[in-house]
Amino acid sequence: MRIPSIPGFDQQAFQKYFKNTGMLMMARVGSMVIKMVVNTFVLSSYLGPTQNGILNYPMTIVVFSMAVAALGLDGFVTRELINHPERKFTLLGTAFWMRLLAGIVTLPLVYVAYEVITHFKHLNTPFTFVLIVAFTAIIQAFNIIESYFQAKVQAKYIMYVQVAGNLTSAGIKLTLVLLHMPLLWFVWALLFDAVIIATGYIIVYHSTHNRINEWRYKAPVAAYLFKKSWPLAFSAILVSIYMKIDQAMITSYLGEAQLGIYSTVVSLSESFYFLPVAVVTSVFPAIVYARKTDIDRYYKRLQNMYDLMVIISLSVAIFMTFASSYIYKIAFHNHPEFWSGAPVLAVHVWAGIFVFLGSASGQYLIAEGYFKLSMLRTGVGALVNIVLNIYFIPAYGIIGAAYATLIAYAVATFFILLVPKTRGQGVQMLKSLFLISLFQKAFNR
Template identity: 30%
Template sequence: MSPLANAIVRLRLLWERPSLRRMAQNIGWLLADRLLRLIGGLLVGFWVARYLGPVAFGSYNYALALVLIVGAIATLGLDNIVVRDLVRAPKAAAAIMGSAALLRFGGGLMAIAVAVGAVALLRPGDSTLIALTALMGMASPLQALSTIDLWFQSRVESRDIVVARNAAFLIATLAKVALIIAGAPLIAFGWTFAAEAALGGLAVMIAYGRQNQAIGAWRPSIVRARALLADSWPLIFSGLLVTLYLRIDQVMIGQMVGDAELGVYSVAVRIAEIFPLLPGAIIASAFPAVVAARAVSEELFYDRLRRLYALVAALGYVAALSITLCAPWLIDTLAGPGYAAATPMLVVLIWASLFSGIGLARSTYLNTANLAHLHTITVALGCLVNIGLNWLLIPRVGGMGAAIASLIAYWLAGHGACYVVPELRATGAMITRALLWPKFW
């Protein structure tokens, strides 16, 4: 039998496994979600960039970066913990969901206060930026409703939630187009950010109801809330650190160089952020299978991890090489000649995305093996290095310095730190093999 025929037979046998077929279908829906958001977000997002210009677009991204940094407080690091508990104890779903949602709502209120306070301290007197941050921060408490998404993830059923979320996304996207046509001011775009979160929450509630589920059946429990926080507290800190070292460069550029340079850098970031969407969909769908594999055998558990690392690495190389070759054309076509300086920044950032994807895949292992505290250590190391390099490089080379800092920090947090922390050396070796030879089949 030829290698091609043998591969076809193996794929057919894999497809006949119900669990794998279900996972593949779920990945398909998640990819459809990512692709729609990718296409709509790129087209309209760069239209917004052209409309606002580098300075105003930089201000928008300054506020967005602050909101996303403190927004990590609202999620409380609960995502994978809730999915894990729902897989292990589906009969306790009412207590798990209710407790997680209540915790997230409280965290969201705290996030708004921190975001507005931070921008008032960093940019005193800039009333437009303060108002913009407050508007965008309104999305944080609404993260409580995204707990419903975790219920769908635990069942590896994403069709309804994808349809619901994208309905809200399309409405918000059309609203941005209308604002551009109407010649609206910068502050109006803050309203669309908050509106999308509100519409998204309503849409997922409808999708949840179609599954004969109801928020009214949730039963928040102090005992369950404490248990969730006991498992997730390292992830609260690490989630804040992750968002910090993903977004702090934008805040530092805005403070140290100015909003015009931040606007240019943000265009490169927007394109580079496309890559993590694909491995993110795969990892979200694979997580329940990895959790289940550990209950079967260590051999199956590590085999699935190996395949996951290799697949994420392979996708990373394809994305990095493709965008490296197309970077000048992409910047000119999407954002226009006013953002030409973003081209070299994009090339560096897309290679950094390879390591951010690897780090995301490694978190699957850490969460399954109850080693979330090690994730905090590696992310803290990457965050400190990123901030230090930004402080040194941004005043000298602007956004390019931030891109170089991100590349080094992402590699260190996702891969290099594995050889510093003894418990991670085995999984670090798996990642090294995946990077050198990403064979996932």
Template identity: 25%
Template sequence: MFNFKLSKTMRDVQWSFISLATASLSHLLLRIVLGRELGPSGLGVYTLVFTIYIFGTQFAAFGIGAALTKYVAEFNDDLAKTKEYISSGMIGSVITGSAMGIILYLLSDTISTNIFNIPEMAYLLKITALCFPFIAINKAVLGALNGFRSMKAFAFIDIALNATVLLVSVFLVLFLDMNIFGAVLGFVIPTIFLGLIAIFFARSNLIYPNKTFLQNDILRNVLRFGFYVVLGNSIGYIYTNIDSLMIGYYLNETDVGFYAVAAIFIQGITLIPSAIQRITSPIITKNHAKKEYGSIVKLLKSVTLKVFLISLLFSLFLMAIGKTLILTIFGEVFLPAYLPLIILLIGYTIYSTFMSIGTFYSSVGHVKLSYKVALLSAILNIVLNIAFIPKYGIIGAAIATSTSLVVLTLVHFAIIRHFVRRVWKLKV
């Protein structure tokens, strides 16, 4: 008899992939609707607002989700300890989320008028600021579930959020004709609603913050760890999205709309490595705690090779049919997105290998390395964008991003190789 029962790891990857695939599909369908209804200019404004929103969530969540993934996985056998960490994380997420919401609300006029010269963005950013405390709670809960490797519940929350964003946005834009305002409300309302729902999944691991609880260092540990995570994540996010922001600064919202279409297809190449990263993170953390370094190296080699081959095949396929897809889905007006798409595929094909193990530094207790490398890469990307965008437009932005992604990947693997050979004393 054949045994077709999936292992725990494969089931986790499956659920992680489903949640990410749902997110990408929802994102694609929504951009199709917005592109057709709002045109390149409207899609460009929405992309700028959404990019600022996603960047803001890095600070709103403050890396607490990643911290909970690490500590919950590390203390998985100590229920009392995990409850203290999860409760501390929830308290911290409310504080950081509220603070970031206030900051964005106060800076919305400056960002809209002085940086992008699009005054109508101001009220859209003020509305966006309302949902930061709730997305912070959501990410804290997801981090805890990831640490427990409760990927089915993790996927449910993630899928519910993305599906609701799609449905509400389409309803407000298509049926109520609310245009960009409706599109922004389309992600603000579901974010608030699902942030509250997420608490339900963490309720059994929450404890009342008594005096002893408040005097210990757990909340401080979570925030300290989260501080370095948010530095790395926010720099990394700037690194991969600075092109869109700088296109908005140097060019206009229509060019942002063209570039956004190229970025939509790029999401397909990040699906599998992003899904695998959610699983490699707790596995590496647990193996590191047990000092099973050989198992970690074996995992790294196997995962990165397989991810590279899959990404390469997907990129070649997308290069072949990309122009047809853009014409069929978005129309001829969006054809300027095709060449940037080809250029971006080169960089992301190579970078996808590191994406699959992207939490390596934090998983082995060297979280500071992630933001240091990300900072150097971000500086390189910004310099290249400044040099190329004014001269070559959105094609220059794609060249800058793709070049810096290749450099970033090489630097990461050089550091990991040095770390494994010098710290763990293993041959690679």
């Protein structure tokens, strides 16, 4: 079947990269459906708001350690593998050991964070739960293999791992629900999710005639990777702050029961966030290649990518806004204590527009080498989110957290308008956001 051509992408190139994107989408669609049905509906209904909040709270702390342990290497290693495929073993080996060591180092940091938080606010979540989930940061060192498949434009292997992993995860959690297992088992299941994915990556890597024992660590390469990627690492930490700080602050201000309700909102709203990652990650090699060969095509591809991000995210936001009340009343028909999440979802889902555009422009910043700017704009978004949550959560409850998230994401995404060298990209995103670019294409045909 021939895929229709899209302005800015030549047919042959787009055919290749759309195929890759489609595979990534299949994997993420499977993840989205499983997450919504099992985690958001079945598991939340089984546990109830309070226990669901206790289950979700460890991740609000551990997500920061996971961001630290990743060291911002994934996207940068992908770029290096595209530009220097002959250095595969050294790049993968060095990045793996860097991530593994960083994951180990984060464990005491998690303990300190938990102790500081519990000093100011009593929590029903024991440290044992947090520690179990914290080991995820170590296991995810193997996820560097994903960078290899992205660089090789072989998303089908990522699809295999994601689909198999999520089906296994869903099966395990459903079994635990049917057996009426206590909360601790579901905490262990969170850690086992990371084990499943890591094991899957190892298997598919070896199945493609590669061997992990060929990886080599080299200190000079580690120094180079750290020097280049630390702004991305810090940016990832800031991203985790302004994507999870609302949940941590809800627990502090309102308690675990409200977090249990809010976590269903976040799960539903963010279940679509796989789409920009899938699309952007898949076409990123094409965009990098265009930058080397044809600068006009490079900017056209960026504009088309922004247009696509707005079309998808706007469609999702409109649908979820009108469907939110029906979703909650149908899915939680026996648990009306969750229904208050419906109006919150109708607000939170609009933040997705800025997440989609931010993911796309983030790849532009990587392609141009503006790593520190990426870090700065994320920091601004994190600061805005924290400040707004301090005022909005006590005043408006969990819907205040949703408004704070929406505003913070918008500020972070369009911060590049304030920087002269990236203002052009900000203007391109505005043209997409207000559908100007799409109307121009329609009338110019």
